[in-house]
Amino acid sequence: MTTLNKPNKGFWIISIIALLWNLMGVNQYLQQAYMTDSFKAMYNEEQLKMIADSPSWATAAFAVAVFAGAIGSLLLLLRKKIAKTVLLLSLIGIAVQMFYNFFIIDSMAIYGPGAVAMPIMIIGVALFLIWYTDYSNKKGWLN
Structure with a gap:
């Protein structure tokens, strides 16, 4: 049986x-997926073309990164241990996206x-959120 400790205010x-x-x-x-006017206003034509020409796997990595990050953060807020696994999935999405951004398209x-x-x-x-989730688990704040 796991005993939950009460998290501090910092948590x-x-x-x-x-x-x-x-x-x-x-x-x-x-905003990027729907190419909103406010999104398009942030970039020049060359940048918008590069974004529009992104392969589906790079766009999928972006989606995994942000949605897993949001879900993982929500799970952390709900004090669930699985938050770490979901945040690791987010980090993988980030790594794939950054690989595309820095090594394929420069x-x-x-x-x-x-x-x-x-x-x-x-x-x-x-990386901090993954570490902090692990730290919170060791403190007994997660179930």
């Missing part, structure tokens, strides 16, 4: 921020050196 703050962060990713994916050539900052932050947050 709730981190879990809520994680969910909001990943929901922003879901929003970005949906996004730095299209977006410039600034194209590195956001991916580093995304990977960093994903």
Whole structure:
């Protein structure tokens, strides 16, 4: 029988921020998938063509990354151990997406050196959330 400990306030703050962060990713994916006017306003024609020409596997990796991230964060907020597995799936989606962006299309050539900052932050947050979920489990906060 597993005894659950009451999480501290930091757990709730981190879990809520994680969910909001990943929901922003879901929003970005949906804007890209539906090519909303606000999405198109952020990019030039060359960038929009590159996005439109993305292979389905790269788009699927983006979807897996953001939806698994959001679901994993929700599961963390609900104090479920399976959150770690779902967040690992998100990290795999991120890795596939980043492979495409940096090694197949050379996004730095299209977006410039600034194209590195956001991916580093995304990977960093994903790794932190996996670590934090494991930490929370060891503290007895997850069931």
